[in-house]
Amino acid sequence: MAMNKKALHSAIALAGVSAFALTACTGPSGGGGTSTGGAGGGTITYGTTDKVVTLDPAGSYDAGSFMVMNQIYPFLLNAKPGTADATPDIAESAEFTSPTEYTVKLKSDLKFANGHALTSSDVKFSIDRVVKIADDNGPASLLGNLESVTAKDDSTVVFKLKAGNDQVFPGVLAANAGPIVDEEVFPADKLMSDDEIVKGKPFAGPYTIESYKKNELVSLKVNPDYKGLLGKPANDGASIKYYADSNNLKLDVQQGNIDVAGRSLTATDAADLEKDSKVTVHKGPGGELRYIVFNFDTMPFGAKTAEADPAKALAVRQAMANVVDRDAIATQVYKGTYLPAYSVVPDGFVGAIQPLKEMYGDGSGKPSLDKAKKAFSEAGVTAPVNIKLQYNPDHYGKSSGDEYAMIKEQLEKSGLFKVDLQSTEWVTYSKDRTKDVYPVYQLGWFPDYSDADNYLTPFFVPGNFLKNHYENPSVTDLITKQLTTVDKAEREKVLGEAQTSVAKDLSTLPLLQGAQLMVAGKDVKGVEKTLDASFKTRLGVISK
Amino acid sequence: MTTLIEAPPTDADGLLPSKKKSSGGGLGQYILIRFLLIFPTILILVTMVFFLMRITGDPITAALGGRLPPEQLAERITAAGYDRPILVQYFEYLGQLLTGNFGTTLSDNRQVTEMLTTYGSATLELTINALLVALLVGIPLGMIAAHRRDKAPDAVLRIFAILCYATPVFFSGLLFKLTFSVWLGWLPVAGRAKTSSELQLTSLQAPTGIYWLDAVRSGNMAALGDVMAHAVLPALALGLLTAGIFLRLVRTNVIGTLGKDYVEAGRSRGVSEFRLVTKHAYKPALIPIITVMGLQIAVLLGGAVLTETTFEWKGLGFQLATYLTARDFVAVQGIVVLLAVIVAVTNFIVDIVAALIDPRVRY
Numbered sequence: 001m002a003m004n005k006k007a008l009h010s011a012i013a014l015a016g017v018s019a020f021a022l023t024a025c026t027g028p029s030g031g032g033g034t035s036t037g038g039a040g041g042g043t044i045t046y047g048t049t050d051k052v053v054t055l056d057p058a059g060s061y062d063a064g065s066f067m068v069m070n071q072i073y074p075f076l077l078n079a080k081p082g083t084a085d086a087t088p089d090i091a092e093s094a095e096f097t098s099p100t101e102y103t104v105k106l107k108s109d110l111k112f113a114n115g116h117a118l119t120s121s122d123v124k125f126s127i128d129r130v131v132k133i134a135d136d137n138g139p140a141s142l143l144g145n146l147e148s149v150t151a152k153d154d155s156t157v158v159f160k161l162k163a164g165n166d167q168v169f170p171g172v173l174a175a176n177a178g179p180i181v182d183e184e185v186f187p188a189d190k191l192m193s194d195d196e197i198v199k200g201k202p203f204a205g206p207y208t209i210e211s212y213k214k215n216e217l218v219s220l221k222v223n224p225d226y227k228g229l230l231g232k233p234a235n236d237g238a239s240i241k242y243y244a245d246s247n248n249l250k251l252d253v254q255q256g257n258i259d260v261a262g263r264s265l266t267a268t269d270a271a272d273l274e275k276d277s278k279v280t281v282h283k284g285p286g287g288e289l290r291y292i293v294f295n296f297d298t299m300p301f302g303a304k305t306a307e308a309d310p311a312k313a314l315a316v317r318q319a320m321a322n323v324v325d326r327d328a329i330a331t332q333v334y335k336g337t338y339l340p341a342y343s344v345v346p347d348g349f350v351g352a353i354q355p356l357k358e359m360y361g362d363g364s365g366k367p368s369l370d371k372a373k374k375a376f377s378e379a380g381v382t383a384p385v386n387i388k389l390q391y392n393p394d395h396y397g398k399s400s401g402d403e404y405a406m407i408k409e410q411l412e413k414s415g416l417f418k419v420d421l422q423s424t425e426w427v428t429y430s431k432d433r434t435k436d437v438y439p440v441y442q443l444g445w446f447p448d449y450s451d452a453d454n455y456l457t458p459f460f461v462p463g464n465f466l467k468n469h470y471e472n473p474s475v476t477d478l479i480t481k482q483l484t485t486v487d488k489a490e491r492e493k494v495l496g497e498a499q500t501s502v503a504k505d506l507s508t509l510p511l512l513q514g515a516q517l518m519v520a521g522k523d524v525k526g527v528e529k530t531l532d533a534s535f536k537t538r539l540g541v542i543s544k
Numbered sequence: 545m546t547t548l549i550e551a552p553p554t555d556a557d558g559l560l561p562s563k564k565k566s567s568g569g570g571l572g573q574y575i576l577i578r579f580l581l582i583f584p585t586i587l588i589l590v591t592m593v594f595f596l597m598r599i600t601g602d603p604i605t606a607a608l609g610g611r612l613p614p615e616q617l618a619e620r621i622t623a624a625g626y627d628r629p630i631l632v633q634y635f636e637y638l639g640q641l642l643t644g645n646f647g648t649t650l651s652d653n654r655q656v657t658e659m660l661t662t663y664g665s666a667t668l669e670l671t672i673n674a675l676l677v678a679l680l681v682g683i684p685l686g687m688i689a690a691h692r693r694d695k696a697p698d699a700v701l702r703i704f705a706i707l708c709y710a711t712p713v714f715f716s717g718l719l720f721k722l723t724f725s726v727w728l729g730w731l732p733v734a735g736r737a738k739t740s741s742e743l744q745l746t747s748l749q750a751p752t753g754i755y756w757l758d759a760v761r762s763g764n765m766a767a768l769g770d771v772m773a774h775a776v777l778p779a780l781a782l783g784l785l786t787a788g789i790f791l792r793l794v795r796t797n798v799i800g801t802l803g804k805d806y807v808e809a810g811r812s813r814g815v816s817e818f819r820l821v822t823k824h825a826y827k828p829a830l831i832p833i834i835t836v837m838g839l840q841i842a843v844l845l846g847g848a849v850l851t852e853t854t855f856e857w858k859g860l861g862f863q864l865a866t867y868l869t870a871r872d873f874v875a876v877q878g879i880v881v882l883l884a885v886i887v888a889v890t891n892f893i894v895d896i897v898a899a900l901i902d903p904r905v906r907y
Contacts, residue, residue: 045739248734425870428651
C-alpha cells in the first residue's frame with residue numbers, strides 16, 4: 001500500500017504543478033510572435049492560408065509555392081518593389097542580342113548558401129530542367145517559346161527563342177519558370193522532395209530556409225551572399241505561418257501574434273478589419289481572376305464521353321455563360337471586394353476588353369435565360385444537363401463554398417442544369433485536375449507578370465497549364481502574334497482579337513476579378529511596397 | 545493454552561487497516577497476461593480498420609470513383625496494387641506494419657510513419673493536458689458534490705457535469721475562443737505556440753515534439769509560459785468533456801464509501817465530515833476513476849479531432865480531418881491504427897496501475 005499511496009501523492013503533486021503552470025500562464029497573448037530570437041529582434045511573421053505544393057520550381061505553378069520561392073531562389077530578372085517591370089536581378093545585364101536571342105550576363109562571384117558557385121551552367125540546368133520534367137503542375141508551359149539555352153561562358157547565358165521579339169520573355173524569366181537552382185543538388189529529370197531541398201541549401205535569394213515544417217511554419221534567415229536587385233532585407237529574418245482557417249489568421253493578426261496576414265482573408269474579414277484600429281488593411285492592384293474551367297474531354301458531350309458532340313458541348317458552355325449572374329456573386333458573396341469579369345484578361349490591363357459582356361447574357365452583363373435556352377435548342381440539347389462541378393474550399397478562400405453554392409443555385413434555377421457540387425482539398429485538387437478527374441471545375445489565377453499575355457499563353461495554347469484539351473489554331477496564332485508584335489497599338493488590337501476568339505470558344509468561363517489584400521499591425525512598415533502589379537510577395541521590404 | 549489473536553493495526557482515526565505491504569502475489573502473471581492481450585487486441589483493431597476502410601472499395605475508387613474515367617481509375621488501382629485479392633493486400637499490409645511501414649499518403653506523398661511521428665507528439669501533448677484538466681476539475685468537484693450531497697452546491701455541480709459531457713467539444717471550443725480570445729483577449733486564438741517559441745523549440749537537439757516538455761528540458765521558461773497559454777483553451781475544451789464523467793463517478797463512489805460501516809464508525813467517534821471525505825473516502829473512490837481513465841483516453845483521442853481542428857492544433861486529429869477531406873484512406877488508415885495502438889497500450893498501463901493500487905483486480 002505504501003507504493004500505492006506514494007504513486008497517488010506523486011500524481012496529485014504533478015497535477016498541482018501542472019495546474020499552477022496552466023493558471024500561471026494565462027496572461028494576454030498579444031504582442032507576439034515576432035521576436036524570434038534574432039539579434040535585432042526585427043524579424044517579421046507573415047501568415048497565410050495558402051499551401052506549398054512543392055518547393056521544387058519544376059513542380060509547382062501556384063501562389064503558395066511561388067511565394068516561398070520568391071524569398072529563397074534568385075531570378076535572372078525580377079521586379080523592383082513598387083514596379084512590375086522585369087529588370088536584372090542577379091544578372092548584370094539582359095537584352096535581345098538578335099530577334100531570337102536573349103543574352104543574360106550574370107553578376108560575378110554568385111554563390112548558393114551551401115557554398116557552391118552559381119554560374120551560367122546552373123542557369124541552363126534550371127531552365128532545361130523545367131522543360132524536361134514538364135510536370136503537370138509545373139510552369140513548363142511558360143517556356144513554350146524557348147528553343148534552347150546555352151551557357152557561353154561562366155557568366156553568359158543565351159536563350160534562343162522560337163518566335164523573335166518575344167515581348168514577355170523577360171517577364172517569364174522573372175516568373176515561376178525562372179528560379180535558379182543548384183545543379184549539384186537537384187536531379188535533372190525528376191522532382192525533389194521539400195525536405196531534401198531544405199537539406200541541400202540550394203538557396204541564393206534574399207533568404208535561406210532555416211527550418212521547415214511543410215504547411216506549418218517556415219523560418220527564413222537573411223542570406224548575406226545575395227547580390228540581387230531586391231537588396232538586403234529590411235528585417236532580420238522572416239517566418240511564414242500557415243493557417244487552415246482564415247478566421248484564425250484574422251484573429252492572430254488582430255492580436256498581434258503575426259505581423260502581416262496575406263492570402264486569403266474573406267471579404268467579410270477585410271470589411272471587419274478595416275474598422276479595427278490595431279491593424280491596417282493594405283490594398284494593391286488586383287490581378288486575380290476567378291473562373292470555371294471546362295475539360296473538353298470529360299465535360300458533358302466532351303470528346304471522350306459516350307455522347308461526344310462538340311456543338312452540344314459548346315452549347316452547354318454558352319448556356320452557363322448566359323445564366324451565371326456575376327454581379328450577384330460579387331455583391332452577395334464578396335461584398336464588393338471582387339468585380340464581375342467579362343474577359344479572360346482582367347479589366348485594367350493594357351489590351352483588355354470585355355467580350356463576354358456583349359456576347360452572353362442580356363448584353364449589359366446580366367444573365368439571360370432566353371439566350372441560354374436558345375443555345376440549347378439550337379444545338380439540340382435536352383435539359384436538364386447533369387454537371388459535375390468541382391471547387392476547392394481551402395486555396396481560394398473560404399468564400400469559395402458560398403460562391404459555388406450560388407453558381408449551383410443559379411444554374412439549377414434556370415431549369416437547364418442539374419449540378420452535382422463537390423469539393424476537394426488543394427494538394428489533391430491541384431494534382432487531380434490535370435488528370436481529367438474534374439469535368440468542370442473552379443480555378444483562380446494570380447498573375448506571374450503584369451501583362452495581358454499572362455492571362456492568355458498559360459491557358460489557351462497547346463500544352464497549356466490547364467491541360468483541358470482545348471486547342472484552336474487561330475487562337476494560338478493570335479496569342480503568338482501579340483507576343484511578337486513590337487508596335488504597342490497593333491499589339492493591343494491583337495490582344496483584343498485573342499480575347500474575343502477565346503470568349504467564343506469558352507474554354508474557361510471568367511467570373512470575377514479581385515484586388516490584392518494584406519492586413520498588418522500598425523507598427524509594420526513596407527507592406528504597400530510589395531502590393532504592386534508584379535503580384536510578388538517580397539518579405540524583404542516589410543519591417544517593424 | 546491461550547491463543548493470542550492480534551488485532552490488525554489501524555490508521556490514526558482507527559478506521560482503516562494501516563499500510564501493509566502487498567504480497568504482490570499474481571502481479572507478474574497479471575502483467576504478463578495483460579501484456580500478451582495487447583497483441584490480439586491490436587490485431588483485431590487493425591483488421592477491423594483495414595476491412596472497414598475497404599467496405600466502400602479500394603482507396604483509389606473511394607477517393608476518385610465516379611469522377612475519374614474508368615480506364616484511368618483502373619490504371620491507378622493497378623499501379624497501387626489495389627486490384628489484387630483483398631486477403632493478399634491484408635497480409636501484405638500486416639507485413640508492412642510489422643516492419644513499421646504504414647505506406648505513403650495518396651494526397652501528398654508523405655511517408656505515413658513520418659507523418660505519425662511528426663504529429664503524434666502534438667496529439668499526445670493535447671491529450672495529457674486534457675486529462676490533467678479532467679482530473680483537476682472532476683475529482684475535487686466530485687468530492688465537494690458528495691460532501692454537500694443533495695444541497696445546492698451538489699445540484700449545481702451535477703448540472704455542471706451534465707453540461708460538460710453533453711456539450712459538443714467544437715461548440716465549447718468556439719465558445720471559449722470567442723470569450724477568452726476574442727472578447728477578453730486573455731488567451732491565444734489558435735496554434736500550439738507563438739512563432740518565436742515554436743522556432744526555438746523545434747530547433748532543439750532531439751526535440752520530443754511535446755512542447756512543454758521540450759521547454760522544460762531546455763530551461764526556456766518564456767517558451768513554457770507561451771506553450772501553456774496556448775494549451776489552456778484546447779485542454780479545457782477537451783478536458784471538460786471527461787471532467788463531467790469523472791465528477792459524477794467520484795461523487796457516486798464517495799457517497800457509496802461514506803455509507804460504509806467504517807466511515808459510520810468514524811462519524812460516531814467524532815471524526816469530521818471533511819476529514820472523512822478527504823482522507824477516508826477519496827482513495828476507494830479513485831480506483832474506478834483510474835480504470836475509467838483508460839477508456840476515456842479513447843474519448844479524448846476522438847475529441848482531439850474536433851479540438852485540434854477548432855484550435856489549429858496541428859496534431860494527428862487535425863491531419864486526420866485534412867486527410868479525410870482529401871479522401872486519403874492510406875493516411876486515414878495509418879492514423880486510426882496508431883490511435884488504436886495508443887488506446888490499447890494506455891489501457892494496459894491503466895490496468896497495471898489499477899492492479900498496483902487494488903490487488904483485488906489481479907488474477
